[in-house]
Amino acid sequence: MLPSSFQSARALATTRVLEPPDLADALEILHRDPVANAFVATRVEAVGLDPWRLGGEMWGWYDGDGVLDALCYAGANLVLVNAGPQAVAAFAERARRQGRRCSSIVGPAGSTAAFWALLERSWGPAREVRGHQPLLATSSPSAEIAPDPLVRRVRRGEVEAVMPACVAMFTEEVGVSPLAGDGGLLYQARVAELVTTGRSFARFTEDGQVVFKAEIGAVTEGACQIQGVWVAPEYRGRGLSETGMAAVLEIALREVAPVVSLYVNDFNLRARAAYRRVGFREVGAFMSVLF
Missing domain, CATH: 3.40.630 (Aminopeptidase)
Incomplete structure (x- = not known):
């Protein structure tokens, strides 16, 4: 009933x-x-x-x-x-x-x-319910954090290099591997699409390891949305998420859309503090139900 x-x-x-x-x-x-x-x-x-x-x-x-x-x-x-x-x-x-x-x-x-x-x-x-995910946005480059000059667009020939970082991020964030089910074909195609369209960003070490990465997943005339922010575990605690996000934000505002947004889990206090220092401010809240 x-x-x-x-x-x-x-x-x-x-x-x-x-x-x-x-x-x-x-x-x-x-x-x-x-x-x-x-x-x-x-x-x-x-x-x-x-x-x-x-x-x-x-x-x-x-x-x-x-x-x-x-x-x-x-x-x-x-x-x-x-x-x-x-x-x-x-x-x-x-x-x-x-x-x-x-x-x-x-x-x-x-x-x-x-x-x-x-x-x-x-x-x-549901497998998990995330009832409150702050929605953040800004229309200005970071006033406090200098952009990381080593963060750049991922090149077309670097899809395989960035893929392990993408899989690690997805698994940490969602709780399941994106390679399950179809063997990852759809996920790999999506990563390749973001790289090809110039919406995937990373900082690489000299030997080609990804230490920071993020993507612009959604783009409209009015706004774009950053997703998939990730720092390699052994490089965490060094501020790379802040300087990396400042770099992606600067490029996004200059070349993509007048407003840049993202949403974050409310329990991820470290990420929320980093985004706040970069200049993002809360403008709403999302909720996710994961199956």
Whole structure:
């Protein structure tokens, strides 16, 4: 039996899978908050709403006047966009009927928490729930930390050199290896794509070891999002994350987007302090449900 609040909200909600002609309306919603919506916006801006090219469906929620007012990207990740209580309930009902196909739910903390509360009985248990992940952003280069001059874009011929660092970061962050399942083919393709498009950055030692790396994972006209920040264990405690991030931030603001963002686990106090010194400030919070 569904909770009464779910049933009443569902009665008022209308959802459907969006199609290419809905692109302008979808982009209008995504552009309301360029920082929070960077992940979904970068995909939609690049390929539109065709599910095959998008890598998943885009669900739309229409209010009582028939106006599109919320989105839910349903692909390998499930991400809510601009979803109020009625939209959350409608999307949760659609997700419950369809069954879980994603590896994680990620999005603004409030709506994602409400969404998961409605789905946990049918989709749970989750492997891990990270209920509060501060969303940070800045539009200025670091005023306190000098950029590391040795941090640079990873070259196309260095994909294999940076791959072990990427795998180590992913495994530390998510708790499972990205090489599981398909042997890592999709993950390796993603790393290669970031390198090829000039969105992968690293500091190498003279013998080719990666000691710091980060990527710009999402890019829109309004904002970009840094991901995958990692320092080799034997080099931690030397400030490389701060100087490395200052370098990536400087390049991103100069060449990529006017606002640079990232989100971080609230329990990672060392990383949060480093990002704060670089100049990032909290502008919101995400939540992740990992399966």
